[in-house]
Amino acid sequence: MAPRSPRGADDVGNGMTEKAENVTRARTKNTNLVAAKAAKNDEFYTQWADIEREINAYLDYDRDVFRDKVVLLPCDDPEWSNFAKFFALHFMDFGLKKLISTSYAPDSNPAKINYQPTLFETEDPKFDATKTRANGKKFILEPDDINGDGVVNIDDLQWEYLEGDGDFRGAEVTALRDEADIVVTNPPFSLFREFLAWVTAADKKVSMIGSENAIAYKHVFQLIKGNKLWKGATANSTDMVFGVPKGTPVKEADRLKAEKLGYPSDDERDYTRLGNSCWFTNIEHGRRHERLQLMTTADNLKFNKKLIATLDGGSTYQQYDNFDAIEVPSAEHRRNPF
Numbered sequence: 383m384a385p386r387s388p389r390g391a392d393d394v395g396n397g398m399t400e401k402a403e404n405v406t407r408a409r410t411k412n413t414n415l416v417a418a419k420a421a422k423n424d425e426f427y428t429q430w431a432d433i434e435r436e437i438n439a440y441l442d443y444d445r446d447v448f449r450d451k452v453v454l455l456p457c458d459d460p461e462w463s464n465f466a467k468f469f470a471l472h473f474m475d476f477g478l479k480k481l482i483s484t485s486y487a488p489d490s491n492p493a494k495i496n497y498q499p500t501l502f503e504t505e506d507p508k509f510d511a512t513k514t515r516a517n518g519k520k521f522i523l524e525p526d527d528i529n530g531d532g533v534v535n536i537d538d539l540q541w542e543y544l545e546g547d548g549d550f551r552g553a554e555v556t557a558l559r560d561e562a563d564i565v566v567t568n569p570p571f572s573l574f575r576e577f578l579a580w581v582t583a584a585d586k587k588v589s590m591i592g593s594e595n596a597i598a599y600k601h602v603f604q605l606i607k608g609n610k611l612w613k614g615a616t617a618n619s620t621d622m623v624f625g626v627p628k629g630t631p632v633k634e635a636d637r638l639k640a641e642k643l644g645y646p647s648d649d650e651r652d653y654t655r656l657g658n659s660c661w662f663t664n665i666e667h668g669r670r671h672e673r674l675q676l677m678t679t680a681d682n683l684k685f686n687k688k689l690i691a692t693l694d695g696g697s698t699y700q701q702y703d704n705f706d707a708i709e710v711p712s713a714e715h716r717r718n719p720f
């Protein structure tokens with residue numbers, strides 16, 4: 383009989399039994415799947431109409447809001463992002479000084495397991511088969527009509543690989559944030575808090591998409607209370623539609639709603655409506671200065687069934703424990719005076 387290994391008969395040589403290794407493999411696979419699933423939830427691509435509606439509201443308020451400004455679009459890629467396409471198209475009429483867009487490395491993004499570089503990249507002499515997966519990219523548009531066609535637009539965009547993976551929290555993109563005047567994006571939903579903290583730490587103008595639920599996050603609420611952040615101009619009632627990678631689970635009702643709004647699935651993407659998404663910004667727009675028609679506290683407490691249902695049997699607005707604030711279920715339940 384062969385002697386038993388001091389580490390056990392089914393030892394696979396690294397101090398781990400075969401059974402333990404299988405468990406670890408299963409766990410790793412599971413962790414990867416969980417990471418991929420979580421990352422997929424970050425892959426929501428913003429539609430042109432939603433960007434245009436919001437940005438136009440800033441321009442209606444101040445037509446020079448982007449003039450001579452450096453705009454940074456982190457978490458983007460002009461090869462697929464409407465943000466980059468939109469700002470590149472309007473580079474001249476907005477009077478931009480510089481447009482910078484960065485993208486995140488596929489190898490760092492578990493949602494990009496099936497990543498394939500585009501012809502735009504592979505046909506460029508700068509193409510690098512390793513860097514295309516491991517590095518982020520930086521795209522720059524400046525007032526130089528590089529191809530001499532008389533306009534500055536997406537065709538004049540210059541690009542290069544970043545040294546790192548393009549994580550917005552890394553030193554490279556942070557330096558670009560510091561260079562920028564305005565940061566615009568739809569950040570990964572799972573990193574919303576971090577993203578907002580990252581932008582506000584540098585005291586930049588920002589316009590970003592997030593979930594309405596974020597209003598109740600402590601940091602967000604404090605910024606709103608301090609008049610340092612507010613909701614964007616897009617009305618609460620506006621449904622925002624997002625493209626998602628093919629096969630991402632989407633609620634049927636949301637898929638149908640997106641289809642009804644003019645976004646049927648296509649070869650490249652499926653689409654979904656996200657009812658609770660909205661814009662957060664510290665850029666001025668007219669909507670926030672419109673006066674609201676409000677009922678008195680007494681009338682609200684007497685007539686608003688939705689509000690009364692939140693009172694827990696009490697006879698006045700519920701007070702937050704950790705904030706000097708009252709719970710107001712929806713805009714029409716705000717009281718006059720506040």
Ligand SMILES: C[S@@+](CC[C@H](N)C(=O)[O-])C[C@H]1O[C@@H](n2cnc3c(N)ncnc32)[C@H](O)[C@@H]1O
Nearest residue numbers: 424425426427428457486548549550568569570
């Ligand atoms: C919600 S999607 C929005 C994409 C694009 N901005 C748009 O609106 O269409 C967020 C993007 O951020 C990228 N991303 C995820 N984690 C990131 C990170 N740590 N740093 C930079 N980008 C990241 C993902 O690749 C994803 O495409």
